[in-house]
Amino acid sequence: MPWEANSVQTPVQYEEDIWVEEPYTPPVQPIRSAVFSRSGFSRSSDSYGQQQNDSFGQRSFPDGSIGRGRSRGGRGRSEGVTDWRRAEPRESEDDLTIFVVPRKDVGRVIGKGGAKIRDFEEQSGARIRVMRDDEPGAGDDPYESKVQLRGSMEAREKAKQIIEEFINPAPTDNRNNSAPEPAPFVDWAKLLADSDRQREERWKALPPIIKNFYKEHEEVRNMSREEVTRFRMENNNIVVTSLDEDDERPVSNPVRTFEHAFSDHPDILDEIYKNKFEKPSPIQSQAWPLLLQGHDLIGIAQTGTGKTLAFLLPAMIHIDRQPVPRSERTGPSCLVLAPTRELAQQIEREAKKYNYRGIKCVCVYGGGSRRDQIQAIKVGVEIVIATPGRLNDLVMNNIIDLNYVTFLILDEADRMLDMGFEPQIKKVLLDIRPDRQTVMTSATWPEGVRRLAKQYMNKPFQVFIGSLDLAAVHTVTQRVLLIDDTEKRDKLLEFVQTMQPDDKVIVFLDKKAMVDHLASDFILAGIECQSIHGDREQCDREQALEDLRTGAVKILIATDVAARGLDIKDITHIYNYDFPRNIEEYVHRVGRTGRAGRSGESITLITRDNWRQARELINILEEAQQEVPDGLYSMAERYDAWKKRRDEEGPRRGDRDRNGWGGGGGGFRRGGGGGFGGGGGRSNNRW
Numbered sequence: 001m002p003w004e005a006n007s008v009q010t011p012v013q014y015e016e017d018i019w020v021e022e023p024y025t026p027p028v029q030p031i032r033s034a035v036f037s038r039s040g041f042s043r044s045s046d047s048y049g050q051q052q053n054d055s056f057g058q059r060s061f062p063d064g065s066i067g068r069g070r071s072r073g074g075r076g077r078s079e080g081v082t083d084w085r086r087a088e089p090r091e092s093e094d095d096l097t098i099f100v101v102p103r104k105d106v107g108r109v110i111g112k113g114g115a116k117i118r119d120f121e122e123q124s125g126a127r128i129r130v131m132r133d134d135e136p137g138a139g140d141d142p143y144e145s146k147v148q149l150r151g152s153m154e155a156r157e158k159a160k161q162i163i164e165e166f167i168n169p170a171p172t173d174n175r176n177n178s179a180p181e182p183a184p185f186v187d188w189a190k191l192l193a194d195s196d197r198q199r200e201e202r203w204k205a206l207p208p209i210i211k212n213f214y215k216e217h218e219e220v221r222n223m224s225r226e227e228v229t230r231f232r233m234e235n236n237n238i239v240v241t242s243l244d245e246d247d248e249r250p251v252s253n254p255v256r257t258f259e260h261a262f263s264d265h266p267d268i269l270d271e272i273y274k275n276k277f278e279k280p281s282p283i284q285s286q287a288w289p290l291l292l293q294g295h296d297l298i299g300i301a302q303t304g305t306g307k308t309l310a311f312l313l314p315a316m317i318h319i320d321r322q323p324v325p326r327s328e329r330t331g332p333s334c335l336v337l338a339p340t341r342e343l344a345q346q347i348e349r350e351a352k353k354y355n356y357r358g359i360k361c362v363c364v365y366g367g368g369s370r371r372d373q374i375q376a377i378k379v380g381v382e383i384v385i386a387t388p389g390r391l392n393d394l395v396m397n398n399i400i401d402l403n404y405v406t407f408l409i410l411d412e413a414d415r416m417l418d419m420g421f422e423p424q425i426k427k428v429l430l431d432i433r434p435d436r437q438t439v440m441t442s443a444t445w446p447e448g449v450r451r452l453a454k455q456y457m458n459k460p461f462q463v464f465i466g467s468l469d470l471a472a473v474h475t476v477t478q479r480v481l482l483i484d485d486t487e488k489r490d491k492l493l494e495f496v497q498t499m500q501p502d503d504k505v506i507v508f509l510d511k512k513a514m515v516d517h518l519a520s521d522f523i524l525a526g527i528e529c530q531s532i533h534g535d536r537e538q539c540d541r542e543q544a545l546e547d548l549r550t551g552a553v554k555i556l557i558a559t560d561v562a563a564r565g566l567d568i569k570d571i572t573h574i575y576n577y578d579f580p581r582n583i584e585e586y587v588h589r590v591g592r593t594g595r596a597g598r599s600g601e602s603i604t605l606i607t608r609d610n611w612r613q614a615r616e617l618i619n620i621l622e623e624a625q626q627e628v629p630d631g632l633y634s635m636a637e638r639y640d641a642w643k644k645r646r647d648e649e650g651p652r653r654g655d656r657d658r659n660g661w662g663g664g665g666g667g668f669r670r671g672g673g674g675g676f677g678g679g680g681g682r683s684n685n686r687w
Contacts, residue, residue: 097149097156098137105167106130106145120166124159126151203433207324209406211294211437213317216252217260220289223253231256235282236465240290243298244459251461252289255280261288268313271354281306282465288314291439296460298453299441303591304567305465308350311409311439316356318407318437319382326382331401335408335432336385337425339415341365341538342545346567347385347411359383366390367538374399388416388424395431402431410440410452414584417448429456443591444584474624475594476574477601480617482631485607492577495603496527496555504548505573506566507557508589510581518577519557529555532562563588569595576604583616606632611639 101109110117110130117128127150131138138146147163149156223231231254232238240251255261257279262268280288283301290297291314299307319326319333326333338344348363361383362376368390377384377399384391384400394400408429410416416425438457442449445464453460483491492507499505509515512533519531530544530553541561547553549568556562563585571593580586586604593600606614614636621628 095150095153095156097160098131098146099149099160100141100144101147101163101167103143103145109147109163109166116166120159120162123162124151124155126155126159128159128163199434203435206403206433207322209433209435209437210321210323211318212292213264213294213314213321214252214289214292215264216289217255217263220253220255220260228253232286235285238282238286239464240286241462242459243453243457243462247459249459252286252293254285255288256285261292262313265317267356268317268354271356272313275353281310283307283463284310286463287311290461290463291437292317294437296438296457297440298457298460298462299439300443300445300462300464301441302465303443303588304595307441308347308411308567311411311441312347312351313354315383315407315409315439316354316359319359320357322406324404329404331404332381332384333404333406334383335391335402335405335428336383336411337388337391337409337416337428338385338411339387339419339421340561341367341387342541342561342566343412344385344387345542350567351383351385361385364390364394365538367541388421388428392424392427395428402428403433405432406436408432408436408438410438412442413440413449413452414442414444414446415588417446417452418584422448422452425452426456443588475599476590476624477599478590478621478624478626479601479603480606480621480629480632481603482606482629482635485609488577488605488607491605492575495573495575496522499554499573502570503572504551504554504568504570505556505575506548506562506571506589506592507555507575507577508563508580509557509559510578512559514578515557515559522555522557527555528553529557531557533559534561560585560589563592566592567595568592569598571595572600574600574602576602579604579606579610579613579617583613583620586613586617587620606635608635611635614639 108116109120111119117130121128129148129150131146131148133145149159151159232240235254238254242249258269258272258277261280261284262272282305283299284306287297287299287310291311297311299310301307315334322333336344336347338347344363344365348361351361360379360381362373362381363385364373364377365387366389370390373390374394377394386394391400395402410425416422435458438460440449440453440457440460481491495505507518509518512535515531515533519529522529530547532541532544536544544556545562545566545568548556548571560580563580574589574593576586576589580589590602593602604617606617614632618628618632618636
């Protein structure tokens, strides 16, 4: 390494990662850019390779004076670490200015790694150094520190001004801005009127919709009022009302055979005969006449009662009879919205069973191949079955044109609202012409569904089967077992070991992780099963359902993602390993068996954590005339008593309601006394 001939190696000392350069004897020839490298020794920037200076504050000047900074040599980058307090002042011919700054602001003036003080030097052209406390002339004031400025008079004055302005920024005068500016006036009436006018202009150019394709059969027309009433009562108490209380439109008589509904549509009848149906289900017998006349309809019925076919066949006739030829339409004519991909796929399978006039359908959903779905849409389809998220994605990217949608179905509307799809549904409804025909199906009739129907449907008829009160399928035997948490696994294994060769069961759990855990345990124990939940890949979910459908496996372990839309007709048992969070999901779980008039059985494990749902479960069991365990009544009574006592006394410190136990003593911990949250005592009564 070539050093200057008369240069003196400067010893280096480290103090807490900050270097201190000892005084040295100036060389005969000035060193141009002495720096301290990370490797621990000083070297000249022109000692290696191609010279390259990148100086910040420590620079070499034409007169040979030394500045502070960092330089890059030919072999790489060498950075000096500067302590702006400890560095000794260097000899200079420049004049010196010393001024005082508050000690509390010294760190801000120096900045991180000296970044701020280097900025001040760049802006002013002066060299700046904060004096150490222990050096001569630094003073002994504990609240002030001195700063040295070197350079021309102009540079020093500018540096001083910059630092003072940085420490004491000039106050901004906000007096004139204290009062917020008044909000601009918005003429909402005008905006709404303009929006309505633009909407009318948008849809005015589209061709009119033909909705009425119904020709009432003579036998249906000749039914007396008594015959109609008797038929409705005998078929699960069919009730037809209008959502508009002032509506005086006559209600069509129900059809009793397929010929009554589709005598003018022989192609539809042929497809029905191919699928070997014997007669319309209760909701079909009343929904078909109303839909074929073009009315909006709300269908409320239990799962497995034929709601899907109730709207699919009228939709196909509606699609085929519109004035614009199908080949000239730029988008689908029928849109079906479903809450889950499994339900959407089930509707697609049902639609493909009926080959009517070459009408094609496609199912679009998140998790499936977006490219394949787009390709199918571009080929041309009349029916799009979609989940709300994927539909909005394709509409926003101009893949699906909704201008020609004239028949809209919201299937399982209550479930879509429960899943938080209301904003997406409203977005879709605004993109479809308002004079469309709309069908909404639901297993329950909550307030959210009522609000949606009133806002976006045109004088709909409401057809419900049985009662608007929540009820389970009556063809299912419901058994309830009251056990401890620790016994649940043994009870399930006991059931699996007693399964018959023709049995198929869906085991419902609350948590995805528990589904995977239980499925793994079964496989390790040699019990073949499949599992399904929201985090599994779509191909795995489809394979799981297909294995259960074909009989490759007899056991499906699932979360509530399988509670709706699964139409596997030979499921014999539903096993509620975990009780659902709400009673509506219990009804939908039970509805996976006993479909299409078949019988089935549900087994539900109830633990002390489920006492909140005990009363609602009792109502479901009693409505279906099922056996109610005495322990379930006791559980409901204890919860009612605890809730009444809590409401009267108000919340108390330390009163923990953890799924209905804990309380102030006793509770569900096998204690007597006051039951939940009651006194002490000990009892062997588990419930």
